[in-house]
Structures are given as C-alpha cells and as structure tokens.
Amino acid sequence: MRPSSYAxxxxxxxxxxxxxxxFPPGSRLPSESDLSDRFGVSRPVIRDALARLRLDGLVEAxxxxxxxxxxxxxxxxxxxxDLTDISRFLRYQELRFCVEGNAAALAAERRTDKALGDIIEAHEQFSSQVARGLFLPESDRRFHLSIAEATGNEFFSMALEGPNVSLSSFMNVSLSLTRSGSPARARKVICEHADIVEAIRNKDPIWARVAMESHIxxxxxRMTNGDLDP
Amino acid sequence: MRPSSYAxxxxxxxxxxxxxxxFPPGSRLPSESDLSDRFGVSRPVIRDALARLRLDGLVEAxxxxxxxxxxxxxxxxxxxxDLTDISRFLRYQELRFCVEGNAAALAAERRTDKALGDIIEAHEQFSSQVARGLFLPESDRRFHLSIAEATGNEFFSMALEGPNVSLSSFMNVSLSLTRSGSPARARKVICEHADIVEAIRNKDPIWARVAMESHIxxxxxRMTNGDLDP
Amino acid sequence: MRPSSYAxxxxxxxxxxxxxxxFPPGSRLPSESDLSDRFGVSRPVIRDALARLRLDGLVEAxxxxxxxxxxxxxxxxxxxxDLTDISRFLRYQELRFCVEGNAAALAAERRTDKALGDIIEAHEQFSSQVARGLFLPESDRRFHLSIAEATGNEFFSMALEGPNVSLSSFMNVSLSLTRSGSPARARKVICEHADIVEAIRNKDPIWARVAMESHIxxxxxRMTNGDLDP
Amino acid sequence: MRPSSYAxxxxxxxxxxxxxxxFPPGSRLPSESDLSDRFGVSRPVIRDALARLRLDGLVEAxxxxxxxxxxxxxxxxxxxxDLTDISRFLRYQELRFCVEGNAAALAAERRTDKALGDIIEAHEQFSSQVARGLFLPESDRRFHLSIAEATGNEFFSMALEGPNVSLSSFMNVSLSLTRSGSPARARKVICEHADIVEAIRNKDPIWARVAMESHIxxxxxRMTNGDLDP
Structure with missing residues (x-):
C-alpha cells in the first residue's frame, strides 16, 4: 500500500x-497524537490527512x-x-484545475468553427439531458474533452485520461451529487458550462480560463460544503 | 488630446x-477605410477601436x-x-483584474482575524443595503478596499486609487446597471461577493483569486451583454 | 492519418x-495558396502550420x-x-508548462524534508553528470518527476507520462541540443534547475512556479533560436 | 505610526x-516572546515581521x-x-510582480511597431549605460514604463507610480546593489531585460509574462541572498 493511501x-x-x-461544526478534533493512536498510523500520516481536510475547507487550524x-x-x-475515494477525487480536481484551465484559454485562442460547433453540440446535449433529469457522466466528459481537443494539442486530452483514469468515473461522483440536489443546483452547473462556451465563442482566453477554473x-x-444542499 | 482618446x-x-x-446583431460593420472616412481619423485609430470592441465581445472578425x-x-x-467613458471603464477593469485578483489571493494567505472581520462587516453592510434597494458605490468600494488592506501591503490599495481615479466613480456605472436590472442580477452580485468572502475565510488563495477574477x-x-438584462 | 499530422x-x-x-531570416514565405499547391494540402492545414511557426517565434505575420x-x-x-517530430515536441512543452509549473508551486508548499532530499539528490546527480559531459535523459526525467512527486498528488506525474509518452524521449532531443552546444549553454540549464531547487527549498510557491515555467x-x-548556439 | 511600520x-x-x-546562517532566532521583550512590541507584530523574513527566504520555521x-x-x-525601508521595497516588488507581469503580457499582444521601438530604444540606452558602468534609475524606470505604455492602457503606468511613490526611488536600491556587484551580475540584469524585449517583439504574451515575473x-x-555577491 502506498504511504499516501493511509492518509x-x-x-x-x-x-x-x-x-x-x-464531530459537529465548531467542535475541536482530537489532537494529532490521539488521532495517531486511534487509527494506528504515524503522526506524519495524520498531519497529511489534516492538511488535506484544511485545504478542502472542512476544518481550520x-x-x-x-x-x-x-x-x-x-x-x-x-x-x-467509498469515502476513502473522496481524497483521490479532490486530488484529481487539482490536476484538472491547471490542465483544463489552460486548455480553455488555448481553445479560446485557436478554436476553429468546427471545434466550436463540437463544443456547442456537446453542451446542448448535456443541458437537454439535465433538463429531463438525466445526468450522464459520458455527456459531461464529452463536453470537457471537446474543449481539450479545440486546443489542437492532443496532449491535453491525454493528460486528463490514462490507463486507469477516466474523466467519467470522477464525474459520476459529482453528477450524483448534482442529481440528488435541487433543480437550482443543476441549473447552476449548466450556467457554468454556458459561461465557458460563451468565452470560447468570443475568443476570450482570459475569461475562458477563469470560467473553467471557477467551474472546477x-x-x-459542492462536494465539501453541505450547506449548499437543498 | 492623447492619441488613445480618439480610439x-x-x-x-x-x-x-x-x-x-x-448595426444590429449579425450585421457587418463598415470597412476600416469607410469608418476612417466617417469619423475623420486614421486607420490605426479605427483598428485600435475595433480591437477593443472585439476584446469586449461586442464584435467578431x-x-x-x-x-x-x-x-x-x-x-x-x-x-x-458618457459613452466615450465606457472604454475607459473597461481599461480600468483590466487593471483591477490583476491587482485585485492577486490581492484576494494574498488576503486569503495572510488575513488576520481582525482583517477578516472588516471584510465581513463591509460585505454585510453592502448586502443589507442592496436588499433594501440601495446601491451605494462607497459601500462597494469599502468592500473591495477591505480586501486590498487584508494583504498587509499598502501598495495594493494605492494601486487601485490615485489622484484622479477612485474605485467608487467606476463602481457608480456598474451599480447603476445592477440597480436598473432585475432582483436576480442584484442577487448574483451579492453571491459573487459571498464567494470571495468564503474563500478568504477558508484561507484558500487559489479560490480567492479565481472568485475575484470571475467577479470582475x-x-x-453585465455591461457589454444586454442579453443579461431582465 | 490524423488531420493535425499533415500540419x-x-x-x-x-x-x-x-x-x-x-528561406533566410528576413525573407518572405510563399503565400498560403502557393504553399497549399507546393505541399498538396488544403489551406486550413497550411494556416495551422504557419500559426505554429509564428507561435514558436520562427516567423512573423x-x-x-x-x-x-x-x-x-x-x-x-x-x-x-525527425523534423516532423519538432512540432510534436513543442506541443508537449505546452502541456508541461502548465502541469509542471503548477506542480512546482504545490511542491514548494507541501514538500516534506524527504521529498526535498530526493529533489536535491536528483539535481546533484544530473549536475555532476553534465559537468563530466554526460547528458542522460533518464537523469533529467528523474529530476522533473521528483518535483511532481513532492506535490503528494500522484496525478501530476501520471499527467506527464502515458502509455506512449515519456518525458525522457522528449528530453533526449533537448539534451542533444545542450550537449552539442557550448559549455555556457550547459551551465545555464544547470542554473535553471538550481533556481527551481532553491525556490522549493525556501517554500516559495510563486518563485517555484515562475522558475519552472521559465525553464520550460x-x-x-534553445530549440527554435539558432542564435543561441555557440 | 501605522501598526505595520512596527513590523x-x-x-x-x-x-x-x-x-x-x-545571527549567522544556521543559528536559531530568539523565541517570539524573547523578541517581543527585546523590541518592546506585541507578539502579533513579531509574528508579522518573522512571516516577512520567511517569505523573503532569509529564515525558515x-x-x-x-x-x-x-x-x-x-x-x-x-x-x-535605511534597513527599515527594505521591507517596504519588498512589498512594492510584490505589487510590481502582478502589475508588470500582466502589463508585459498585454504589451506582447497589442504593441504597435512604434511602441516596440520605444521599448528597444529604452533597452539599448540602459544597456549601453551599464556597459560604461553607469546605473541610472531613471533609465531603468523608462524601460519599465515603456512596457506599461505598450499595453495601450494608461492605468498600468498609473498603478506603478503615485503621489509619493516612483519606480526610480525603488530602482535606486536595486541598481546600487548591481553596481556594487560583479560585472557578471550586471550582465545578468541586461540579459533579463533582453528576454523581456524578445518576448514582446515575438508577440508571445506567455513568455513576456514569465520573463517579467522572473526579472522581478x-x-x-539579489537583495536578500548575499551568496550572489561576487
């Protein structure tokens, strides 16, 4: 087992x-040494896990x-x-943040009319499915990959998916949250996609980057803040 | 007259x-040389003005x-x-984008509890005024300056305002648009502020930067896209 | 054959x-339609190839x-x-720019003493090899991967290498250029690595990002500008 | 006296x-409470000063x-x-990092041939003065302002200088260090400027931003690391 999987x-x-x-909001977590005893792992592992909880905005030192x-x-x-998968999901989002933010900027600069057409088609398919209550990871994946492909640089889509990693497996988790949420939550996701499309259509790389980063x-x-639930 | 003021x-x-x-949406603008004759200025000035209209997403080449x-x-x-002021407003937003985006990130890293308190207080005052239909540039300005001050670096607020420039004069334009818009539009502005506050409270510099950049x-x-009007 | 491989x-x-x-420096390239005839491909393919040559600073419109x-x-x-590989190399650098720039920043924030030790060891091995005239892609790769691993996020190294892509195959090209260049060029590469190490040691994410981006x-x-040759 | 000036x-x-x-390299500083007694200021002030020393790479926690x-x-x-000015200088560099990094990127996108000519002229004047052992803050300032002006956005140069702040007063400090340093140090400064010029000439906004950020x-x-002295 890799050391980081303990964390x-x-x-x-x-x-x-x-x-x-x-541990309700406002309560104090046990000390590092108490947590170390409780879970039977070393203190650096505890510290690593706490650092991630802080970064995800769940706890505060x-x-x-x-x-x-x-x-x-x-x-x-x-x-x-599986709750031990959440941390893995959040680490994957960290990669997506830089790869997809950059891809959106390059797509805004270089997209052909054909590539824009593919992005719009993927956006409309996903939106109309969501309007009918369908949340298909494969449609969300297609939207994001159409943007990576509009860069004209095949390495961007290759960076997002590999032998054991696919966008759709991660999207499954976040789409399930969206499905179980309110219609307002689903509308917000669609609006975020629409902003990205508008920025790429307008050939505005700065806005395209910020819109994608903000979406991710x-x-x-939406995953780490339960207050956003209906 | 400075050359750029012709543009x-x-x-x-x-x-x-x-x-x-x-010139309705979908129509073609006159050629550079026709515009040059029409306005009595040289073609580089026309090109500069067209470049800005493209950048603002109003036209497309x-x-x-x-x-x-x-x-x-x-x-x-x-x-x-005054319509000749719009371009100036948009150029100022370009400066704010980098100065305030960076200030928000530094504020998230360094903010003391006192500085966070000032930001929250400014946010709540502005929100409650807006809820009562009041859109005061001075309150919006106070919110943004409280973030610049939370960096602990006095040069950030100095960069935003100078002898002839103040945040509130520019905010007057965008707040008037918000006031004349739908309640949904006003709620959106308050949500954008709330996101910035949450990111700074959570000490998350990456989110704070993106939330501020997105807001700007x-x-x-909201100014260049009339489709967003009610 | 994928369309982009024509370009x-x-x-x-x-x-x-x-x-x-x-075509010596200062000369004009044939027109798009002449190039289209010459190479027997459509004008959009020519345009794509010219766009990349511009982006690489080799030509100017x-x-x-x-x-x-x-x-x-x-x-x-x-x-x-193989000259048709150069464009592929440059596209891969575009991915590395965002993935490794971000990885360096995260490594500076999160690196443990152990991870810093691995980075320093890889740096010293590569430097001492270069001092002896040895330019081994595998050592350069090890240096870059040690930084990706110091992020604590396994997805960064996974994004850089895949089933058919490895850092060392690309490094082979740039190291050959360095080897065939002057000792001053080799020293410059080592200085760039040393800057990255210093920034990560100092836990300065902003400098680490800029130092890595600058290196890439x-x-x-060094590849597209022959004036840098001895 | 503003609280931050105690720090x-x-x-x-x-x-x-x-x-x-x-306190030689490797030694431990006195504790926060000892420093608090020694300088007669509160512990938050001490903490603020230590935080800046860490950020400047002088000390490590x-x-x-x-x-x-x-x-x-x-x-x-x-x-x-005056040593109490050093911290102020470093805070000003923090503003320059974001304002001038962004200005360089915009200058690369938008610079006219005239604006490029002004940048090159300022670069050549400064270089030839340095070659003759002259380090004039006003020439360095002119180089940096010519880039801010090439953005076509007057707010960038306004952000860098104000009623009580001018680029040249800060440049005086860093140029004095360069003058007192080795010829290699002066050559390095000129090379950094040349990189910025080349990126703006090539219309490469990504490189222009990184080259400027790296320079700053x-x-x-050069100020905080005495090892770089001859």
Whole structure:
C-alpha cells in the first residue's frame, strides 16, 4: 500500500465522523497524537490527512489551540462513493484545475468553427439531458474533452485520461451529487458550462480560463460544503 | 488630446450605433477605410477601436470577410455614462483584474482575524443595503478596499486609487446597471461577493483569486451583454 | 492519418527549408495558396502550420504583406530529430508548462524534508553528470518527476507520462541540443534547475512556479533560436 | 505610526543582526516572546515581521523547534538603504510582480511597431549605460514604463507610480546593489531585460509574462541572498 493511501483512509474516516455528527461544526478534533493512536498510523500520516481536510475547507487550524470543524460536507456523499475515494477525487480536481484551465484559454485562442460547433453540440446535449433529469457522466466528459481537443494539442486530452483514469468515473461522483440536489443546483452547473462556451465563442482566453477554473473549484465545493444542499 | 482618446471616441460612437440598432446583431460593420472616412481619423485609430470592441465581445472578425456585431450591450448604458467613458471603464477593469485578483489571493494567505472581520462587516453592510434597494458605490468600494488592506501591503490599495481615479466613480456605472436590472442580477452580485468572502475565510488563495477574477469579468460582461438584462 | 499530422509535416518541411537557408531570416514565405499547391494540402492545414511557426517565434505575420522568417533555429536540429517530430515536441512543452509549473508551486508548499532530499539528490546527480559531459535523459526525467512527486498528488506525474509518452524521449532531443552546444549553454540549464531547487527549498510557491515555467520556455527557445548556439 | 511600520522596524533590526553576524546562517532566532521583550512590541507584530523574513527566504520555521537563519543578505545593503525601508521595497516588488507581469503580457499582444521601438530604444540606452558602468534609475524606470505604455492602457503606468511613490526611488536600491556587484551580475540584469524585449517583439504574451515575473523575483533575490555577491 502506498504511504499516501493511509492518509486517504484517515481522511475518509474523519470525514465520515464529521458527516455522522461525531464531530459537529465548531467542535475541536482530537489532537494529532490521539488521532495517531486511534487509527494506528504515524503522526506524519495524520498531519497529511489534516492538511488535506484544511485545504478542502472542512476544518481550520487555530494557532496554539488545535483543529476545528468548519462545515459539514454534503450528506449525500456516503451513498455516492467509498469515502476513502473522496481524497483521490479532490486530488484529481487539482490536476484538472491547471490542465483544463489552460486548455480553455488555448481553445479560446485557436478554436476553429468546427471545434466550436463540437463544443456547442456537446453542451446542448448535456443541458437537454439535465433538463429531463438525466445526468450522464459520458455527456459531461464529452463536453470537457471537446474543449481539450479545440486546443489542437492532443496532449491535453491525454493528460486528463490514462490507463486507469477516466474523466467519467470522477464525474459520476459529482453528477450524483448534482442529481440528488435541487433543480437550482443543476441549473447552476449548466450556467457554468454556458459561461465557458460563451468565452470560447468570443475568443476570450482570459475569461475562458477563469470560467473553467471557477467551474472546477465549484464542483469541489459542492462536494465539501453541505450547506449548499437543498 | 492623447492619441488613445480618439480610439475611445470611435469606440463610443460605434457602441452607440450598436445600441441604437443602426448595426444590429449579425450585421457587418463598415470597412476600416469607410469608418476612417466617417469619423475623420486614421486607420490605426479605427483598428485600435475595433480591437477593443472585439476584446469586449461586442464584435467578431471573420477572416477575409470583415467585422460582425455579436451582441447588443445593456440598453441602460447610454443613460448611465458618457459613452466615450465606457472604454475607459473597461481599461480600468483590466487593471483591477490583476491587482485585485492577486490581492484576494494574498488576503486569503495572510488575513488576520481582525482583517477578516472588516471584510465581513463591509460585505454585510453592502448586502443589507442592496436588499433594501440601495446601491451605494462607497459601500462597494469599502468592500473591495477591505480586501486590498487584508494583504498587509499598502501598495495594493494605492494601486487601485490615485489622484484622479477612485474605485467608487467606476463602481457608480456598474451599480447603476445592477440597480436598473432585475432582483436576480442584484442577487448574483451579492453571491459573487459571498464567494470571495468564503474563500478568504477558508484561507484558500487559489479560490480567492479565481472568485475575484470571475467577479470582475462578470461586471464587464453585465455591461457589454444586454442579453443579461431582465 | 490524423488531420493535425499533415500540419506537422508542413511545419517540418518549412522548418527544414529555413534551416537549409532556402528561406533566410528576413525573407518572405510563399503565400498560403502557393504553399497549399507546393505541399498538396488544403489551406486550413497550411494556416495551422504557419500559426505554429509564428507561435514558436520562427516567423512573423505582417499585416497585408505576408509571413516573414524571423530567425534560424538551431542548426543541430536535423541531426537530432525527425523534423516532423519538432512540432510534436513543442506541443508537449505546452502541456508541461502548465502541469509542471503548477506542480512546482504545490511542491514548494507541501514538500516534506524527504521529498526535498530526493529533489536535491536528483539535481546533484544530473549536475555532476553534465559537468563530466554526460547528458542522460533518464537523469533529467528523474529530476522533473521528483518535483511532481513532492506535490503528494500522484496525478501530476501520471499527467506527464502515458502509455506512449515519456518525458525522457522528449528530453533526449533537448539534451542533444545542450550537449552539442557550448559549455555556457550547459551551465545555464544547470542554473535553471538550481533556481527551481532553491525556490522549493525556501517554500516559495510563486518563485517555484515562475522558475519552472521559465525553464520550460527556455528549453523551447534553445530549440527554435539558432542564435543561441555557440 | 501605522501598526505595520512596527513590523517593518523589527524586520529591519533582525535583518541588521543577521548582516552583522549576530545571527549567522544556521543559528536559531530568539523565541517570539524573547523578541517581543527585546523590541518592546506585541507578539502579533513579531509574528508579522518573522512571516516577512520567511517569505523573503532569509529564515525558515522548523516545526516545534523555532526559526532558523537560512542565508545572509547582500553585505552592501546597509550602505544602500535605511534597513527599515527594505521591507517596504519588498512589498512594492510584490505589487510590481502582478502589475508588470500582466502589463508585459498585454504589451506582447497589442504593441504597435512604434511602441516596440520605444521599448528597444529604452533597452539599448540602459544597456549601453551599464556597459560604461553607469546605473541610472531613471533609465531603468523608462524601460519599465515603456512596457506599461505598450499595453495601450494608461492605468498600468498609473498603478506603478503615485503621489509619493516612483519606480526610480525603488530602482535606486536595486541598481546600487548591481553596481556594487560583479560585472557578471550586471550582465545578468541586461540579459533579463533582453528576454523581456524578445518576448514582446515575438508577440508571445506567455513568455513576456514569465520573463517579467522572473526579472522581478530575481531583483528581490539579489537583495536578500548575499551568496550572489561576487
């Protein structure tokens, strides 16, 4: 087992305890050494897991006082995914943030009319499916890959998917959250896609980058912030 | 008169003609040499004005065919501002994009509890005013300056305002648009502010930067895209 | 054959003609339609190839006048690589720019002492080999991957290499150029690596990103700008 | 007195003690509460000063152990500037990083031939003066402002200078360091400028941004890292 997968497991267990209300918002987590005893792993592993929880906005370190729970993540999470997978999902979003943000900017600069047509078609298919209550990871994936392909640089789509990684497996998790959420949440996702399309249509690389980066960060936030649930 | 102010005037006149429907969406603008005759300025000035209209997403160049109108800007614009000022407003937004995007990231990293308190207070004051139908440039300015000040670097707020430039004079234009718009539009502005506050509270510099950049680009878009009007 | 590989071939042929002096610096390239006849491909393919040559700083478009040769690339290129591969190399650098720039920033934020030790060891091995005249792609690859791994996010190294892509095959081309160049050129490469190491050691994510981005752009430039040869 | 100027003073005093060898590289600084007693200021002020020293790469925090000196800054510093000004200089560089990095990218996109001519002229004047041993802040300032002006957006140069701030007063400090340094150091500054010029000439906004950001970070480093002295 890779060392970092211990941290993923600790992350998953602490997340589960936050979800169950064992650690409600405002409460203090046990100390590093208590957590180390509890999970039977070394303190650097605990520290790594806590660092990720902080980065995901779930907990906050207060100087000289400890680590406090900030927020309760989406309550639908445990039904959707093995909790030890959440940390892996969030690490993948970190890669997508830079690869897709850059791809959107390059697509805005270089897109041919044909490539724009493919993006619009993928956007309309996904939107009309969502309007009918269908959330298909494959359609979301097609939208994102059509943008990567509009760069004219095949390495961008290759960077997003590999032998054991596909966009659609990760999209499955976030689309399940969207499906289980309110219609307002689904509309917000479609609006975020529409912004990206408009920026690429207008050939505005700066806006295209920001619109894509914002969309990917919001997907993370819909997962880690249960307040956004209906 | 500075050379670039000729381009500002041409920009303003073409914008006015687009607003009046002289050049409706989908129509082709006169050629560079026709515009040059019409406005009595040299072709480089015309080219500069057209470049800005393209950058603002109002027109599009089609290879070997000319420049076409893409969209009609907000119809409330001519009541709000001297049209030759719009280009100046948009240039100022370009500076804000980089200065405030960076300031938000640094604020997220370094903000003290006191500085966060000031940001939240400014945010709540502005929100509650807007809820009562009040759109005060000075309150919007206070929100943005409280973020610049949370960097602990006085040069950020100094870069935003100078002897003849103040945030609030520019905010007056965009707030008037918001006021004349639908309640949904006002709610969207408040949500964008709330995102920035949440990112700075969570000490997430990457999200804080993207949230601020996105807010500033949306302000530009509310001005140049009349489809967003109610 | 994928459409974009036609453009790669045109790129390679024009590059070869620039290298051979058929098109010396300052000369004008044939028109799009002449190139289209010459290579028997459609004009959009020609346009794509010219766009890449412009982006690589080899040629420049002058409004209403045509495309002019700016610079002669490194004369060692044709011995090093199939010329139709150069465009592929440059597209891969475009991906590395965003993935490795971001990885360097995250490595600076999160690196453990162990991860820093691995980076320093890889840096010292590569430097001492270069000092002895050895330019091993595998050592250069190890340096870059040690930084991707210091992010604690396995997706960064996965994005750089895939089933048919490895860093070392691309590094082979640029290291051959370095080997065939002056000792000053080799020292410059080592200094660029040392800057990246110093930034990660100092935990300065902003500097780490810029140092890595700068290194990757300079590698591109060493390939496309023959003036840098001894 | 503004609260942050206490931190500037503490920063200056600790810097002076590092320069004098009171705290040599590798030694541990006194604890926060000892420093608080020593300088008669509160612990948040001490923390702020230490945070800046860390950010400038002069000291390093080791978990559970304290703050250690990493490097000795340039020994010429105390002759050049009031030490309490150093922190102010470094804060100004932080603003320049984002404003000038963005300006360089926009200049590469939009520069007219006339604007490029102004940049090249300023570059050549500064280079030939430096070759003759002359380091004039006004010439360095002219180079940087010619780039800000090539954006066609007057707000960029306005952001860099204000009623009480001018580029040349800050440049005076860094040029004095360059003058007191080796000829190799002066050549490095000129090479950094030449890279920026080449990127703007080639109309490459990505390279122009990175070249400018790199130049500004290296100026900071020449000040805080005495190892770079001859």
């Amino acid at each position: 993923d497991q600790v992350y998953g267990h602490v997340l589960q305890d936050i979800l169950k209300g064992v 207060r100087r000289g006082s400890g680590t406090y729970v900030l927020t309760t993540p989406s309550r639908s999470l445990p039904d959707l995914a 960060l919001q997907a993370r936030r | 500002d005037q041409v920009y303003g006149h073409v914008l006015q003609d687009i607003l009046k429907g002289v 089609r290879r070997g065919s000319g420049t076409y109108v893409l969209t009609t800007p907000s119809r409330s614009l001519p009541d709000l501002a 680009l949306q302000a530009r878009r | 790669d071939q045109v790129y390679g042929h024009v590059l070869q003609d620039i290298l051979k002096g058929v 002058r409004r209403g006048s045509g495309t002019y040769v700016l610079t002669t690339p490194s004369r060692s290129l044709p011995d090093l690589a 752009l300079q590698a591109r430039r | 500037d003073q503490v920063y200056g005093h600790v810097l002076q003690d590092i320069l004098k060898g009171v 080791r978990r559970g152990s304290g703050t250690y000196v990493l490097t000795t800054p340039s020994r010429s510093l105390p002759d050049l500037a 970070l290296q100026a900071r480093r």
